[in-house]
Amino acid sequence: MGKIQTQKVLVVDDEEPILELLRYNLEKDGYQVETAVNGVKAIEIAKRFLPDLVLLDIMMPVMDGVETCRRIREIPELQKTFVVFLTARSEEYSEVAAFDVGADDYIMKPIKPRALMSRIQAIFRRDSKTDLPSKTIETGDLKIDRTSYTVTVKGREVALPKKEFELLYFLARNPNKVYSREDLLANIWGTDVYVVPRTVDVHIRKVREKVGDDYITTVKGVGYKFSGN
Amino acid sequence: MGKIQTQKVLVVDDEEPILELLRYNLEKDGYQVETAVNGVKAIEIAKRFLPDLVLLDIMMPVMDGVETCRRIREIPELQKTFVVFLTARSEEYSEVAAFDVGADDYIMKPIKPRALMSRIQAIFRRDSKTDLPSKTIETGDLKIDRTSYTVTVKGREVALPKKEFELLYFLARNPNKVYSREDLLANIWGTDVYVVPRTVDVHIRKVREKVGDDYITTVKGVGYKFSGN
């Protein structure tokens, strides 16, 4: 496994054990690692270390991950740097918010090292940032804009509440893929909260009410999917 | 509610109240549960019980969780078993060691039963995803896509109800192999429900009605087979 890597990774988290866990696994895979315990120090280190990838905890004292990411994005030398968020809760910062400040990926804690490493490899593999997830998804006469949490249907703009938006956004990211209620709960609500699966139905209905019945299809006994026409 | 689960869970913790709490919640959700109060007994029980998941307290007398996990990983029959650590906040330092011996996840104490159950579901769901065989089958002008639960015949997309889809998908996975009605019932309906074998005929007919008569062939006195042209 001793692949020769020259990639530089900066890990930012306020919890010492997490830093060690990540450093241990990254170095084992041959990455060059630096760590920082808050956003301010991260910026400092980033300027001289010029990492290829920053792993950034969203919840931190002094300067949180979102703000740190925004500052990193302003540094000319770091234009090509990847930023990946680490987050414990789906409630406080959503995937949508993370992408909005220029994150390249979004990983939920608890961190499973093997899964994380394969995600990181995947990020480096798409070396050009051309295939960044775009800020909007467009199919037919539906436009989903994650910066404003709005959806435009046939030119008519509709504002969706958070859960409804994320539901539609999640389904639309993988058109035609069927997700069970449990899949949707795990991905949108997170695994740390429990809500009854039928709650999904209600949100589905509200989304349909607002954007029309033509986009989300029910697959009985299985789940829901987005049908790009 | 009473979904039939056959998943086996071994809970290992030195605190009796924790064991009871977990047993109660797991059994309520239909899991088959065994418990052990230390690592040595856990290994013993695991060898004969062959659990699908082990919930393992990190801090235990006699043999701690990390060592127990290492031993479990050495047992050939338990290669596919998930190991999830239970850990209190103050014990976070052990994460590195925990993942290094092959843990699949960790859950923080104090345990919130509903969140725990949702995490456990997520773990098993992840598993069932990975061992699914190739998601789409293509032969001639028929395409069967398990991701979207749709079948495409000569470019025309048809939606099949669950049982019909499963039936077609199952037959198509082994073209030209003849399955008796009993085989099909056992594999698609499962062994714990009884339906009369002729029910299969009705489903076969409905599938033919939707995708055409050219794909499923009747072998008189034996059963049905998928004929890849």
Place this chain on the structure above:
DNA sequence: CCACCACATTAAGGAATTGTTAAGAAACCG
């Protein structure tokens, strides 16, 4: 040629799943 057998087809009742609504709880916002 007819009786029998296996499968095909149909229709109807019941089972299971999803749609819809409303009400209370929780989060949000001045």
Place this chain on the structure above:
DNA sequence: CGGTTTCTTAACAATTCCTTAATGTGGTGG
């Protein structure tokens, strides 16, 4: 704090799907 929006849950309605049994069809051997 109020007032408002959003989220969750539970109840009931609507719908789809599954199963069964009854009847139809074609082939086959006596």
